[in-house]
Amino acid sequence: MPQTLDAHQRIPDSMAGLRLDQAAAELFSDYSRERLKAWIKAGSLTVDGSPARPRDKVHGGEMLTLVAELEDDARFEPEDIPLEVVFEDDDVLVIDKPPGLVVHPAAGNPDGTLLNGLLHHCPALGVVPRAGIVHRLDKDTSGLMVVAKTLVAQAALVEQLQARTVSREYDAVAVGTMTAGGTLDAPIGRHPRDRKRQAVNDSGKPAVTHYRVIERFRAHTHVRCRLETGRTHQIRVHMAHLRYPLVGDPVYGGRLKLPAGAGDALKEVLREFPRQALHARKLAFVHPTSGATMTFRAPLPDDLLMLLDFLRDDRETMR
Template sequence: MSQTLDAQQRIPDHMAGFRLDQVAAELFSDYSRERLKAWIKQGALTVDGVPARPRDRVHGGEWLALTVELEEEARFEPQDIPLQVVFEDDDVLIIDKPPGLVVHPAAGNPDGTLLNGLLHHCNALASVPRAGIVHRLDKDTSGLMVVAKTLAAQHALVEQLQARTVSREYDAVTVGQMTAGGRVDAPIGRHPGDRKRQAVNESGKPAVTHYRVIERFRAHTHVRCRLETGRTHQIRVHLAHLRYPLIGDPVYGGRLKLPAGAGDTLKEVLREFPRQALHARKLAFVHPSTGATMTLRAPLPDDLLMLLDFLRDDRETMR
């Protein structure tokens, strides 16, 4: 079974001078760069109706048109994985993802993922690329994700993400006591020495994170972050760049730091906290069919509530 993908995107003026394959990867981000390069070479992806080469430079303002037959993603097996559904209709599905659940199958995680659970939950998602997944959360980040149940809904949501009109807010608990909120405007790309990590990198993609302080503790801070862009590991990288890494972050957290005079219980909690302290708390977007603004919230999970309680107890004890 196959389905025709027929989509258009206008190249933003700020991408003038970029390679066509780079631009395509940005504007059609639901597909891999290699897959897009193959479509360019096949003539399935054109510039103002004319075939081009992946290495050709664009001027900005051109229209990319992609017309291709998508095969059903039958290689992924449906699996009965419990999903916490926050909202569902014929077009979209919003879930509250638990920590520990991988979003998409990959090397080391061939199954048992959110995608496998989505295919079990809704058979029709087998005909939508990536089972309707339009954005991701890291394995150990909890919170809200929107899934498109139709190809049309997927296109609409991807366009909103590219236009930066989807509002995404996160709660995070950082190491270090922040004095005030702010804005991080720093490009993110692959770490030059470790391809599994991201880093603030001048050759990376633009990335902007807004953050504000919710509650201060003796040596930690509860902050709320709003994404203006959606780069891989963006909040984790940006806050670590500010030298306020997330509690429990195994990649960007650095060496464990314990507050002076902390009790044994808090020390154990900080040592054993099993994941980065990050939760996607709020998601707002325009419904693909109705045009209504959808705003959904997910309460903090138990592990983060417990962590905040212990930090409050430590603060009160040491006053």
């Protein structure tokens, strides 16, 4: 049975000059730009109460009103994919995503994704946009994600993400010996020459990562990162920009670097590590119904524990 969506967003002055569909995609980020364009054309999304065209420019200060019916999304099939459920109630679902699991179907991954598994686990998510997914992890990043089970919960969680009040911490293993932690405030956008990559550039969106050293090795560092923003590949891009790329990162890692004098076992682990060494270890947010602060932690997966053990053995052996 369809659910009625009734949402309102005021266009900030910073968006002046954007097309209406571009601004709408930023403000109603739960929905694809194509779906929003269709709603604009149908008159379901209005500007100050009047219909408009997707290409119309906005000036800032206008009120966008979106009133539409959400039908079950029949494009995606439920699949019996095992999910590591950390917490679940009537409003939210917290999972510990394994590495290798794609979050949302796309051209190269039409099925076998977390979204397909969510639809099997909770069929009611079929009427919630993106099956309740409000933030993503890269395919090969493991760890905690929160999923909204209702439209109200989804709107509340998206608002928290936009207000930067959701706390997200990650553990990573970086190449190079980091001397101290710090904060990197550097905008991230599309790479100017490679559209599949992100990069630090002045035309990108604001991105802030706080990082601190957990443990140093001879040529690597176990680092903990806390996000203020949630840009695509943010930690991977920021760490590479600092010249401490993550172990195993196939996009931003650069050439493989092996510690001088390392044993064959460590060399093999570093050569064969199958993914970027990144894990979403901690997640905290305000429950959309109770108002209580919810905090969750996920232990490091076996592959990262093994990597750290080999790095410790190497450090002790070379003393």
